Amino acid sequence: METVKDHYDSFLGSVYSWILGDFDNAREKNAAFFASLDLTPAENAIAVDLGCGPGCQSLPVAELGYEVLAIDFCQDLLDELGEHAGDLPVRRVCDDIANFRSHMSDPADLIVCMGDTLVHLPDNETVELLIGDICESLNPGGLFVYAIRDYVGDEPEGADRFVPIRANDEQIFTCFLDYQEDVVHVHDLLYRRINDEWRMSVSDYLKLRLDTRQINQQLTALGLEIVATSSMDGMIVVIAKKLV
Ligand SMILES: C[S@@+](CC[C@H](N)C(=O)[O-])C[C@H]1O[C@@H](n2cnc3c(N)ncnc32)[C@H](O)[C@@H]1O
Missing domain, CATH: 3.40.50.150 (Vaccinia Virus protein VP39)
Structure with a gap:
């Protein structure tokens, strides 16, 4: 991570x-x-x-x-x-x-x-x-x-853990949130269109609850x-x- x-x-x-x-x-x-x-x-x-x-x-x-x-x-x-x-x-x-x-x-x-x-x-x-x-x-x-x-309020479950952040013709940004006891494990997914192909990159980090x-x-x-x-x-x- x-x-x-x-x-x-x-x-x-x-x-x-x-x-x-x-x-x-x-x-x-x-x-x-x-x-x-x-x-x-x-x-x-x-x-x-x-x-x-x-x-x-x-x-x-x-x-x-x-x-x-x-x-x-x-x-x-x-x-x-x-x-x-x-x-x-x-x-x-x-x-x-x-x-x-x-x-x-x-x-x-x-x-x-x-x-x-x-x-x-x-x-x-x-x-x-x-x-x-x-x-x-x-x-x-x-x-x-x-x-x-x-x-600390309601924890999202199932599909609600996927959060669309922003998208246009060139890039798409989505967050996936994995709730753990004291932290949320955040995964950021970025799709970029390069030469008419979509390429995905992912990076993850922790947020405190x-x-x-x-x-x-x-x-x-x-x-x-x-x-x-x-x-x-x-x-x-x-x-x-x-x-x-
Ligand atoms: C979610 S952004 C918020 C930026 C801005 N305050 C806003 O409202 O748009 C969090 C910012 O905090 C910085 N950051 C996070 N942890 C930090 C730390 N321990 N020391 C310095 N900067 C930190 C990140 O680089 C990022 O720019």
């Missing part, structure tokens, strides 16, 4: 924006979400985007006036973000999100980890450590926003208040605020 980093470097990174549906669309949806939070960043306010990918969250957050530290371990996706960013204040760092604090010199006013990124971490302990670091790195009044899919209730309990125990929970594109979105 691939590590998550290998999976993104050698397989998913090159088609990630395509499977999002359309990058501009995804960026606009996120822009509408952040606009709905009525954020009023002070001058030099800092935001951190953990697992930024091509920048669906980093770019709208920078447009709102934050200086963004965007971290991801997939260089191809960071390069894409660079192409979209223009003059926006987005600093791109290629590293594991577990190391994000080593790239910060001041506390953050906003930290986001969206698009199901938390479940890509190797185990629950790493998630707990990251959440602890996030809570310590926020200014009082600062926000943490995370978004993950629900892998994280429970938002446990994450929220930890956030609350560490001095954050859960201020809103909503859903966007099939993901649970949670907003937590560090108490003053």
Whole structure:
């Protein structure tokens, strides 16, 4: 099985924006979400985007006036973000999100980890450590926003484990989900049409079956208040605020 980093470097990174549906669309949806939070960043306010990918969250957050530290371990996706960013204040760092604090010199006013990124971490302990670091790195009044899919509710069975993601005349992307006790074994299948022949490639990796209730309990125990929970594109979105 691939590590998550290998999976993104050698397989998913090159088609990630395509499977999002359309990058501009995804960026606009996120822009509408952040606009709905009525954020009023002070001058030099800092935001951190953990697992930024091509920048669906980093770019709208920078447009709102934050200086963004965007971290991801997939260089191809960071390069894409660079192409979209223009003059926006987005600093791109290629590293594991577990190391994000080593790239910060001041506390953050906003930290986001969206698009199901938390479940890509190797185990629950790493998630707990990251959440602890996030809570310590926020200014009082600062926000943490995370978004993950629900892998603890109903388990898909039989044919429902095959999820069509996107298809056009040139390529077809499907996911096969194998639910295990603590993880979902994800298989990504990509068919590409090359010289009128369909060629299949497959790559697999594990996602953690994280429970938002446990994450929220930890956030609350560490001095954050859960201020809103909503859903966007099939993901649970949670907003937590560090108490003053
Ligand atoms: C599902 S994508 C989400 C991207 C973006 N936030 C979005 O909503 O479109 C997950 C991203 O997290 C990155 N990633 C996953 N685990 C990581 C880790 N431990 N350290 C750094 N980046 C990671 C992947 O490379 C990928 O870009």
